[in-house]
Ligand code: SF4
């Protein structure tokens with residue numbers, strides 16, 4: 001490891017007070033940043049400095065810091081979740097950057113993701129898409145026998161791959177059309193691929209797509225930016241599945 | 255137990271996915287037309303007579319007006335739906351400083367600029383129709399049948415370097431459009447499978463190159479080898 005243990009960076013961070021405020025970039029010097037830190041830990045350090053000087057710390061979303069909750073939304077030099085594929089911001093480490101680099105950090109931008117403060121955006125539009133149909137209707141009662149319904153291994157693997165979407169919204173932020181179709185495709189797929197979810201697949205896809213449109217996300221033009229930006233490696237295959245299910249459900253609905 | 259309520263959401267054709275289907279289905283028609291048009295043009299390399307007879311056979315078909323109207327409708331629906339979605343998509347983006355991702359997360363140039371080559375192609379097609387379909391009517395007679403000498407008009411038009419290079423420029427854009435368009439249609443219609451998708455992507459590139467090169471050969475050949 002020839003790389004320095006600490007690096008100095010210049011950060012241009014988006015600051016915005018509330019969703020109605022007008023935002024601007026603020027420049028911060030990040031000095032002596034350990035290359036073992038995660039991107040969020042670097043923000044912790046900078047915020048400590050800001051607080052000590054009596055300033056207003058930079059607001060950013062985070063929760064698990066282990067790549068599973070999908071909260072750590074930020075766009076780093078134009079890339080949602082930074083430069084590496086299949087890596088959420090919290091899993092991005094400072095050794096990825098060179099000493100002296102300038103990083104532009106923005107919130108995930110889309111009309112459907114209004115900025116709440118600084119880097120924090122409101123992504124509840126994605127939650128409402130799930131609430132519209134991203135579930136399986138079951139009767140309450142005793143837990144079912146786990147192997148009561150046989151599921152082939154391949155199907156369960158595909159469903160699991162789709163289910164690994166953490167709802168972070170990077171796909172929307174990466175897309176020039178701010179489309180949420182990769183997200184919705186993943187949510188539609190992971191249930192439709194399993195026998196428990198397949199019974200309601202037609203209604204589900206109609207409902208979820210209707211909600212997606214209502215939230216005013218854009219419509220996909222197949223650039224594939226979402227797939228490249230997705231920290232969980234959700235593939236366009238899921239979106240194709242949603243498209244054909246939507247067509248089938250539309251022509252057969254009554 | 256209520257479950258997911260059945261829905262009467264927005265109509266298929268106004269939904270985001272429905273619009274994609276419309277754009278994609280129309281694109282299939284235009285794409286196949288582009289290929290047949292290019293192949294027909296290849297008769298230039300056979301003989302003026304073959305070229306003119308082919309053209310005469312097409313335009314003397316009694317169904318030609320209906321076919322032309324269908325083609326025009328396909329073209330205009332494709333254009334209208336893409337303008338519609340492009341306006342919506344631009345608004346959906348919100349206040350965004352960057353438009354495309356970079357480095358390991360970058361995507362192809364042709365996929366993010368479809369609207370712009372689309373605009374170029376639109377005006378090119380209009381200009382092209384004006385020059386050829388509605389251009390000078392020369393006559394020629396083969397075996398006692400009087401027909402249009404489209405070959406003569408073509409040779410005349412392609413003497414102009416301005417026309418030749420504009421044509422080449424526009425057809426290159428058509429190639430970029432097809433490069434993304436062909437594979438994109440498969441994805442939109444729901445064909446995406448690890449077994450076939452790599453081949454579909456190659457097909458898209460091959461289709462674009464074949465159509466674009468085929469179209470470009472014609473003006474270049476006339477310009478360089480059929481000096482009047
Ligand atoms: S599809 Fe990927 S990028 Fe989009 S919300 Fe899910 S995990 Fe995030």
Ligand code: FES
Nearest residue numbers: 065069070072090
């Ligand atoms: S903080 Fe949970 S995924 Fe990054």
